[in-house]
Amino acid sequence: MGDANLLTFPARLRAANLVRTLVCLVVLAVAVAVLTLVFGRSGERIAVQMCVNVAAVVALGVFCGNTGIVSFGHGAFMAIGAYLSGILTMPAGIQRTSLPELPAFLAGHELSLWMALPVVALAGLVFAAISGTAIARLMGASAAIASLGLLIITHGVAVGAREITRGSQTFFGVPRVVDLSLAFGAAVVFILLARAYRESPAGLFARAARDDDAAAAALGINPRRTRFVSWCLSGAMCTVAGALYGHMLGAFSPASFYLSLVFAHVAMMIVGGMASVGGAVTGVIGITLLQDGVRQFEGGVEVFGVALPEVFGLTTVSLGLAILLVIWLRPAGLVGRFELGPGAGARIFDRISRETSPAPAPARVSEEILQAEQLSKSFAGVRAVDHMTFAAPTGRVTGLIGPNGAGKSTLVNLITRQYHADSGKTLLSGRDLSTVSAENVARAGISRSFQNLRLFQGLTVYENVLVSALAAGHRGAQAAAVALRELRAFDLGDLAATRADALSYGARKRLEIARAIAQEPVILLLDEPAAGMNPAETDDLADRLMQIRDERGIGILLIDHDLHFVNRLSGWTVVMHRGTLIAEGAPEEVRADPAVIEAYIGRGRTAAAITRTTKEETFPQQGVRP
Numbered sequence: 001m002g003d004a005n006l007l008t009f010p011a012r013l014r015a016a017n018l019v020r021t022l023v024c025l026v027v028l029a030v031a032v033a034v035l036t037l038v039f040g041r042s043g044e045r046i047a048v049q050m051c052v053n054v055a056a057v058v059a060l061g062v063f064c065g066n067t068g069i070v071s072f073g074h075g076a077f078m079a080i081g082a083y084l085s086g087i088l089t090m091p092a093g094i095q096r097t098s099l100p101e102l103p104a105f106l107a108g109h110e111l112s113l114w115m116a117l118p119v120v121a122l123a124g125l126v127f128a129a130i131s132g133t134a135i136a137r138l139m140g141a142s143a144a145i146a147s148l149g150l151l152i153i154t155h156g157v158a159v160g161a162r163e164i165t166r167g168s169q170t171f172f173g174v175p176r177v178v179d180l181s182l183a184f185g186a187a188v189v190f191i192l193l194a195r196a197y198r199e200s201p202a203g204l205f206a207r208a209a210r211d212d213d214a215a216a217a218a219l220g221i222n223p224r225r226t227r228f229v230s231w232c233l234s235g236a237m238c239t240v241a242g243a244l245y246g247h248m249l250g251a252f253s254p255a256s257f258y259l260s261l262v263f264a265h266v267a268m269m270i271v272g273g274m275a276s277v278g279g280a281v282t283g284v285i286g287i288t289l290l291q292d293g294v295r296q297f298e299g300g301v302e303v304f305g306v307a308l309p310e311v312f313g314l315t316t317v318s319l320g321l322a323i324l325l326v327i328w329l330r331p332a333g334l335v336g337r338f339e340l341g342p343g344a345g346a347r348i349f350d351r352i353s354r355e356t357s358p359a360p361a362p363a364r365v366s367e368e369i370l371q372a373e374q375l376s377k378s379f380a381g382v383r384a385v386d387h388m389t390f391a392a393p394t395g396r397v398t399g400l401i402g403p404n405g406a407g408k409s410t411l412v413n414l415i416t417r418q419y420h421a422d423s424g425k426t427l428l429s430g431r432d433l434s435t436v437s438a439e440n441v442a443r444a445g446i447s448r449s450f451q452n453l454r455l456f457q458g459l460t461v462y463e464n465v466l467v468s469a470l471a472a473g474h475r476g477a478q479a480a481a482v483a484l485r486e487l488r489a490f491d492l493g494d495l496a497a498t499r500a501d502a503l504s505y506g507a508r509k510r511l512e513i514a515r516a517i518a519q520e521p522v523i524l525l526l527d528e529p530a531a532g533m534n535p536a537e538t539d540d541l542a543d544r545l546m547q548i549r550d551e552r553g554i555g556i557l558l559i560d561h562d563l564h565f566v567n568r569l570s571g572w573t574v575v576m577h578r579g580t581l582i583a584e585g586a587p588e589e590v591r592a593d594p595a596v597i598e599a600y601i602g603r604g605r606t607a608a609a610i611t612r613t614t615k616e617e618t619f620p621q622q623g624v625r626p
């Protein structure tokens with residue numbers, strides 16, 4: 001990508017996102033049109049149900065797609081929406097007979113659906129905020145199981161609260177006011193909302209934390225908060241979808257929102273592809289057509305004169321088979337991670353693209369100093385860091401070297417609070433960072449790269465850097481401009497639209513540093529940035545880092561096994577061995593220090609050997625730890 005292309009990239013990305021949204025809407029409109037035009041009244045009924053399901057599954061995807069956690073709890077929100085809206089809109093006469101013991105504050109409102117929906121959404125939001133405080137603390141399978149627990153509890157309460165829900169009996173008298181235009185309109189609004197959230201800073205933070213919790217925290221993003229926000233929005237939307245579902249059915253019971261509905265919705269989301277809104281839409285359309293097609297056969301039909309028997313449960317079995325097949329053949333779902341690329345968007349929307357100029361280099365940082373004081377950390381008897389004290393000021397590259405297992409990475413993890421120190425302190429210009437969270441260390445101005453690459457694999461190169469600029473507090477065009485500046489600084493412009501997991505190793509390394517720098521840190525911690533690079537790439541990286549240090553005045557703590565690389569950059573070298581500081585000083589002094597020579601090479605070798613030594617000679621055992 002040339003410079004001109006890079007400059008229009010943010011605008012083209014916005015255009016591509018607009019195209020993706022339009023594609024979702026057009027696909028849904030075509031499916032609705034085909035159903036109603038080809039199958040008449042029965043097709044219209046299916047289309048209404050399909051649109052309500054699109055709303056529900058898109059709402060479910062707001063949490064699942066952005067956080068990567070499968071939730072089963074959304075049936076609970078739908079039940080709350082359906083019952084609350086049913087009670088608020090029910091004609092008073094019917095309510096008196098069907099719910100004679102309804103608490104007074106709920107009785108006799110007779111609201112229109114439009115008046116009831118905001119109340120329902122608010123109730124969903126409150127319920128989501130309460131349940132979300134627990135669920136957002138969890139990840140993966142634990143969060144999924146907790147959401148299932150929420151569904152089971154809510155179902156139990158719905159069955160038990162007879163005076164409000166009629167228990168397990170049918171709850172009737174809910175005005176059936178959801179027609180095709182309302183259902184389609186709701187689906188459109190939900191798709192727009194979900195797309196807008198996905199591309200917003202909050203949505204991008206959630207997707208970054210989904211891909212790598214620790215790396216997101218190292219940028220100052222609070223992963224729990226991203227899950228909480230996604231859960232709340234998704235919960236409120238699901239409650240509204242539940243209200244629409246209730247007003248579509250007119251009569252329902254707690255079982256209507258229990259396992260079979262939840263299973264169907266999760267199946268739709270997984271079959272279409274959990275990672276995108278388009279996946280949710282595709283899944284609902286595909287499964288709806290499949291279910292309605294199969295249902296024709298469930299009661300027994302005659303095909304070419306052959307009478308097929310009645311097969312009870314055929315629809316559920318076919319749904320299960322569809323899931324198994326898709327998971328087997330396309331684990332990421334039908335739509336998968338495929339999304340219309342920015343290139344295609346650019347062709348359509350080039351004329352509306354506005355150029356973004358890369359941000360100028362930030363002002364030089366003020367003088368600050370990072371200090372570690374007596375930091376210690378043990379792992380099951382291994383003293384990884386032992387009373388380490390050193391300082392890394394701004395405007396200088398401080399080299400941190402030592403043989404394998406010396407404790408360098410552990411030290412960095414202690415500074416960034418990924419590990420908690422057993423004792424000792426970290427101070428940034430006197431401010432104690434030893435008790436703050438990893439996010440707050442990042443916000444204080446310390447950013448890092450990881451020894452074992454931790455990129456946001458599902459995001460593009462541009463998004464990886466953009467998320468860092470957004471986390472640093474930039475917004476809109478300014479965030480885009482900062483991202484462009486760092487992409488240029490690390491020669492990643494050509495790869496802006498490429499997903500991080502498709503990059504070469506050298507480009508991944510550069511991207512991780514570009515992402516850390518986009519945070520505009522005061523101190524940058526680089527853990528083996530040149531590992532795996534060839535000599536030309538290493539030299540190139542050294543040039544880029546020196547330019548950044550000189551232009552911005554930031555301090556760099558540089559760990560690497562390539563001593564030529566470290567010596568070229570650093571003005572001060574700190575040497576660790578077995579968790580302790582064994583030497584520090586100007587690089588040439590340190591090179592001649594007998595303790596350093598002994599730690600690295602053993603007795604009997606000369607200082608000159610260190611300078612001559614290539615990293616392969618010195619560190620034959622250097623490996624990559626998971």
Ligand SMILES: Nc1ncnc2c1ncn2[C@@H]1O[C@H](COP(=O)(O)OP(=O)(O)OP(=O)(O)O)[C@@H](O)[C@H]1O
Pocket residue numbers: 379382383384402403404405406407408409410411451622623
């Ligand atoms: N999470 C962990 N759990 C248990 N032991 C650990 C952990 N992290 C580090 N260690 C141990 O602490 C010691 C120091 O490891 P560390 O990775 O900090 O060294 P290093 O100097 O960065 O090594 P290298 O140059 O090989 O990356 C080693 O003995 C290592 O096995």
